[in-house]
Amino acid sequence: MSNSVIQLRALEPDDIHFLFNLENDMDLWHLSxxxxxxxxxxxxxYIKEADRDIYEAKQFRxxxxxxxxxxxxxxxxxxxxxxxxxxxxxxxxxxxxxxxNKGYGKIALQKIIDYGFxxxxxxxLYANISVSNTASIKLFENAGxxxxxxxxxxxxxxxxxEDELLFQLIKKE
Numbered sequence: 324m325s326n327s328v329i330q331l332r333a334l335e336p337d338d339i340h341f342l343f344n345l346e347n348d349m350d351l352w353h354l355s356x357x358x359x360x361x362x363x364x365x366x367x368x369y370i371k372e373a374d375r376d377i378y379e380a381k382q383f384r385x386x387x388x389x390x391x392x393x394x395x396x397x398x399x400x401x402x403x404x405x406x407x408x409x410x411x412x413x414x415x416x417x418x419x420x421x422x423x424n425k426g427y428g429k430i431a432l433q434k435i436i437d438y439g440f441x442x443x444x445x446x447x448l449y450a451n452i453s454v455s456n457t458a459s460i461k462l463f464e465n466a467g468x469x470x471x472x473x474x475x476x477x478x479x480x481x482x483x484x485e486d487e488l489l490f491q492l493i494k495k496e
Contacts, residue, residue: 329427331385331399331434334373338386341395342366345418377404377443387417387431396422399435401443409446411439415459423458432466440494447493453478454486468492 334342346361377383382402386395397417404411415432417423439445450468452459464470468490476484 328390329396329430329434330388330390331431331438332388334370334384334386336367336370338395339363339366339370341418342370342398345398345416377401378406381405385431385435387415387427389422389427396427397431399431401435401439404443406443409444411443411445411448413439413448413450415462428462429465432462436466436492445494447491449492450490452488452490454488460488460490463490463492466492 343361343363343366346366372380373384381404382400383404384398384400387397387399388395396419397415399416400414401411402414413432413435415428415435417428436448439448448468450459450463451474452463454460454473469492470488471491472489474487474489477487478485
């Protein structure tokens with residue numbers, strides 16, 4: 324899944340350093356509900372098993388790669404894949420601030436929506452976004468996701484509890 328700017332691709336062994344730095348960035352742990360660091364050994368195993376079919380693993384992580392530089396800048400995940408009910412969750416992250424607000428997230432999100440609806444034949448996609456993550460809220464709203472719920476005091480940030488918003492996109496028939 325590529326265009327002239329980015330491609331979404333499966334994880335490769337060479338992605339270990341980027342993945343290690345991302346997963347062990349404590350400033351991002353609140354996004355994934357992580358509470359402890361990941362070892363390179365564990366992440367190598369994760370990459371090694373990342374070729375499992377989404378129907379078996381119920382999730383799949385795509386690397387977001389800048390084509391011009393052949394550089395991974397983030398990931399987009401499909402998770403909680405539920406083929407019976409034809410839905411999945413989406414998570415997206417662009418790691419470095421220098422790569423944000425350049426349209427890469429918008430392109431990656433559109434590609435994963437197309438993949439979900441046209442390859443996996445999903446009926447709906449959803450995203451859980453912290454109320455303070457205004458950039459992600461704007462990204463998903465601009466992609467057509469609708470706010471359908473607010474989970475009150477859902478996350479503890481270390482200082483206070485924060486709401487989490489639930490967004491949904493249903494495929495137009």
